[in-house]
Amino acid sequence: MSVYVGHAAEAEAFPRAAETLVADTQLRRNVRHATDVIRRKRARVVDEVPDWEALRETGHAIKQHTLAHLDRYLEEFERNCTKAGGRVHWARDADEANRIIVDLIRATGESEVIKVKTMTSDEIRLNEALEAAGITPFETDLADLIVQLGEDKPSHIVVPALHRNRMEIREIFRRKMKLEHLGDKPEDLAAAARVYLREKFLSVPVAISGANFLVAETGSVVVVESEGNGRMCVSLPRVLISLVGIEKVVPRFEDLEVFLQLLPRSATGERMNPYNSIWTGVTPGDGPREFHVVLLDNGRTNVLRDDEASETLDCIRCGACLNACPVYRQTGGHAYGSVYGGPIGAILTPQLQAMQHSQSLPYASSLCGACYEVCPVKINIPEILVHLRAKAVEQGYEPWQERAAMKAASIALASGSRLEAAQKLARAMQWPFEHDGKLEHLPGMLASWTEFRDLDAVPGQSFREWWAERG
Amino acid sequence: MTIDLFITCYNDTLFPDTGKAVVAVLERLGHRVAFRREQSCCGQMHYNTGYQSEAFPLLRNFVRTFADAEVICAPSSSCVAMIRDHFPKMAAASGDEKLVERVEEIVPRVFEFSEMLVDRLGVTDLGAYYPHTVTLHPSCHGLRSLGLGNKPRQLLERVRGLRLIELPEAEQCCGFGGTFAIKNADVSAAMLADKMRCVLNTGAEVCTATDNSCLMHIKGALSRMRTGVKCAHLAEILAASA
Incomplete structure (x- = not known):
């Protein structure tokens, strides 16, 4: 097994990556603007649903039930998809999934593929595997296209080019599409992308898609999107391959009633997605002649094993937690070093692949709880972050100075009399750093506090001393 | 009523004026404020940073200190959240039945300062004057x-x-x-x-x-x-x- 999540294993630790990104004026402006717009839209369409809380509860319950019986529902999906003329492939890890997909494409004799709506393919680094096999992938989701042409990385799970504004996008299109006089208005950019993509839709006979849901009961695959490019991808080519994480299955068709309300409202602030494509196997004379589903594990069953964190797999990839997160707001998605950024990425990435490559991610949160508040399937992200922090400590990833300080503090705070002694000690030790009642430069780990903020000096009398004196 | 003050470790050390103010407000309302010297810390810093086992003795000290307190008031929303959200889970994880029970008893008696005033005591007008x-x-x-x-x-x-x-x-x-x-x-x-x-x-x-x-x-x-x-x-x- 070789479980990896994009390039997360080689990524810088979050605090280091973030240090560079918070200094990027344009990026911060773009991220702030985009997340503010989506957050406002989301709030509007969520507030108008009278039973939103009940919907969240139901979504959570369906997901929890499905995960508890995941084997059964996946096999049911396989049976029904196969019956309808699809073929189901099982991939234990990223390499296996890549091999399956490359082989399927080779069997068609084609050397080009169009792709749409598949963050999971970035997780397994599919494009690299395709290129190594001499197959050229073309992204057809507008944002993915911007990322691909810009030789960039996605920074958001729903809006992968969220960190780019239209002037930057114009520059990318102008260079890569060789359009000397391209304007920077949204309609100019959309028109350029349309011309570029239409040609691919009509000429490339193999497509790779992701999926938002699999329906066990019917063997159907569901993709929701805003552009219609996905609809063309899943209906025009001769061969369609859908790459899907095993957690995407839902038991019944009517479960979609819940998720197709929760997802668009949470993701893009729309009541319904403009395009909802649901297909079942193959239909003679209509759509792809050949249809494959690649079911990907890549660490997911490991997540399932941990009772305290398995609800991470409830995620329906709406991105609401990213838009709500005050940390993401400052850094964008690249700081997380993974295709999955923001709060959900901070819990998903370190669980999928070994903690050692991503132990800084569970700490990339102030635990403010904004993510939990907006999550449409009620994943208690702050609690899982804390659980993963405990794992990081247990596995010895945190610096020894911190571990020593925490142990010492635990002893010093274990009783009132010890606290009193510690207070006296703190007062006695602060004089070299005190200036006019303020501490402006502290040593060691505390230096990163005083780098940006003052700290009031420990006052001459603690509350407990005042209380004792008061009698 | 006797109200037990859980001042919290950082208020005790760094913000004694907040504690004095809580005492003043509650006494102005005619209540008796008690302060148990054995109190210390709720363990939030340890727990949230991933040092669960280091947080545990602090939970024990809290429970020991306030076991028979009728009402506990803490002027810190995050410390109260620590007690309410995590103490029951920590106690359960310890496997100590007695502790689980004592935590269950104590948690509903802990109030954050504004909860104490508005919910428990039913007052919003403290007769304060603050021209700012x-x-x-x-x-x-x-x-x-x-x-x-x-x-x-x-x-x-x-x-x-x-x-x-x-x-x-x-x-x-x-x-x-x-x-x-x-x-x-x-x-x-x-x-x-x-x-x-x-x-x-x-x-x-x-x-x-x-x-x-x-x-x-x-x-x-x-x-x-x-x-x-x-x-x-x-x-x-x-x-x-x-």
């Missing part, structure tokens, strides 16, 4: 874990002379997050810069909250930039009188 412009930072734990809603605001609105100015983007975290401020200092500072901008845009003289940890962070930057804006815990405003 004030803006309120809701504090994430107060807002989302405790669901304090408009309780702090109700209390502030009844203070004579006080003009409350709406804080823009109030629900955004200030970037403190305990050890987050140390471990992710750059992002924390970026979040703080946003919060500062909002606080300064109100033109208020004072920024208040139900939690001195947020205020310590916000004040750290207000002071570093010599803005002249000060921070005061809600209790200190309610204790002020002519």
Whole structure:
């Protein structure tokens, strides 16, 4: 097994990556603007649903039930998809999934593929595997296209080019599409992308898609999107391959009633997605002649094993937690070093692949709880972050100075009399750093506090001393 | 009624004035305040940083100290959230049945200061006089874990002379997050810069909250930039009188 999540294993630790990104004026402006717009839209369409809380509860319950019986529902999906003329492939890890997909494409004799709506393919680094096999992938989701042409990385799970504004996008299109006089208005950019993509839709006979849901009961695959490019991808080519994480299955068709309300409202602030494509196997004379589903594990069953964190797999990839997160707001998605950024990425990435490559991610949160508040399937992200922090400590990833300080503090705070002694000690030790009642430069780990903020000096009398004196 | 004060370790050490203000307010209402010297810390810093086993002795000390207290009041929303959200889970994880029971008994008796006043004692007018412009930072734990809603605001609105100015983007975290401020200092500072901008845009003289940890962070930057804006815990405003 070789479980990896994009390039997360080689990524810088979050605090280091973030240090560079918070200094990027344009990026911060773009991220702030985009997340503010989506957050406002989301709030509007969520507030108008009278039973939103009940919907969240139901979504959570369906997901929890499905995960508890995941084997059964996946096999049911396989049976029904196969019956309808699809073929189901099982991939234990990223390499296996890549091999399956490359082989399927080779069997068609084609050397080009169009792709749409598949963050999971970035997780397994599919494009690299395709290129190594001499197959050229073309992204057809507008944002993915911007990322691909810009030789960039996605920074958001729903809006992968969220960190780019239209002037930057114009520059990318102008260079890569060789359009000397391209304007920077949204309609100019959309028109350029349309011309570029239409040609691919009509000429490339193999497509790779992701999926938002699999329906066990019917063997159907569901993709929701805003552009219609996905609809063309899943209906025009001769061969369609859908790459899907095993957690995407839902038991019944009517479960979609819940998720197709929760997802668009949470993701893009729309009541319904403009395009909802649901297909079942193959239909003679209509759509792809050949249809494959690649079911990907890549660490997911490991997540399932941990009772305290398995609800991470409830995620329906709406991105609401990213838009709500005050940390993401400052850094964008690249700081997380993974295709999955923001709060959900901070819990998903370190669980999928070994903690050692991503132990800084569970700490990339102030635990403010904004993510939990907006999550449409009620994943208690702050609690899982804390659980993963405990794992990081247990596995010895945190610096020894911190571990020593925490142990010492635990002893010093274990009783009132010890606290009193510690207070006296703190007062006695602060004089070299005190200036006019303020501490402006502290040593060691505390230096990163005083780098940006003052700290009031420990006052001459603690509350407990005042209380004792008061009698 | 006798109200036991859980001052919390950082208020005890760094913000004794908040404790004095809580005592003043509760005594003004005719209650007796008790302070048990064996109290110390709720273990939030340890727990949230991933040091669960180091947090555990602190939970034990809390339970031992306050076992027979009738009502416990703490002027810190994040410490109350720690007790309410995590103590039952920690006790359960320890496998100590007796402890689970004692935690179950004690948790419903713990109130954050504004909850104590509005919910438990049913008062919003403390007869306070504070002739200043004030803006309120809701504090994430107060807002989302405790669901304090408009309780702090109700209390502030009844203070004579006080003009409350709406804080823009109030629900955004200030970037403190305990050890987050140390471990992710750059992002924390970026979040703080946003919060500062909002606080300064109100033109208020004072920024208040139900939690001195947020205020310590916000004040750290207000002071570093010599803005002249000060921070005061809600209790200190309610204790002020002519």
